[in-house]
Amino acid sequence: GENVEQHPSTLSVQEGDSAVIKCTYSDSASNYFPWYKQELGKGPQLIIDIRSNVGEKKDQRIAVTLNKTAKHFSLHITETQPEDSAVYFCAAVRKGYQKVTFGIGTKLQVIP
Amino acid sequence: DAGVIQSPRHEVTEMGQEVTLRCKPISGHDYLFWYRQTMMRGLELLIYFNNNVPIDDSGMPEDRFSAKMPNASFSTLKIQPSEPRDSAVYFCASSRQGLHGYTFGSGTRLTVV
Numbered sequence: 001g002e003n004v005e006q007h008p009s010t011l012s013v014q015e016g017d018s019a020v021i022k023c024t025y026s027d028s029a030s031n032y033f034p035w036y037k038q039e040l041g042k043g044p045q046l047i048i049d050i051r052s053n054v055g056e057k058k059d060q061r062i063a064v065t066l067n068k069t070a071k072h073f074s075l076h077i078t079e080t081q082p083e084d085s086a087v088y089f090c091a092a093v094r095k096g097y098q099k100v101t102f103g104i105g106t107k108l109q110v111i112p
Numbered sequence: 113d114a115g116v117i118q119s120p121r122h123e124v125t126e127m128g129q130e131v132t133l134r135c136k137p138i139s140g141h142d143y144l145f146w147y148r149q150t151m152m153r154g155l156e157l158l159i160y161f162n163n164n165v166p167i168d169d170s171g172m173p174e175d176r177f178s179a180k181m182p183n184a185s186f187s188t189l190k191i192q193p194s195e196p197r198d199s200a201v202y203f204c205a206s207s208r209q210g211l212h213g214y215t216f217g218s219g220t221r222l223t224v225v
Contacts, residue, residue: 045216098160
């Protein structure tokens, strides 16, 4: 089955700096890669996603990149703010399936 | 839409007792997923349903765990008997065919003492 590895497990940045979270996946049949943000006491919430026919996608301060050949994908947050502090999960979905495989999560702390 | 609704939010029970967690998916969503979250193992898929039928229960840890979906608007996850190692946050999520993004509920924090 699919295996998603995520690092780092924790990340501290100064407010205004950028944060990068990296993931790798194992199943070459995976074609959809969502990212979730989980705030304390809440369920994960989808923040951005990318499909395998696209190399990069941006939404305001958040961007995701995908390297299909290397099976790598990354989340980039620019101009970080304290409200970006949360746990971020990368995930992968195999083509034709609905099941999502999650990475272990990255706890991001933005220091004011 | 009120989103995915889970109850209770918190549950504290004694070892050996039966625990039932409940979930109401978003109307119109035909997939329902049960996840367990712990610090050590992250988000683990326990079971998922499509049109009320269990599709993959390979993540259910053992026979003490069972899940049902009697209709499109309700699902339960039952643990009997409960053990301290079952302590975790249990999430329910739903989605629709062709829409890969899940919507998660707020979770049930289960503590077995």
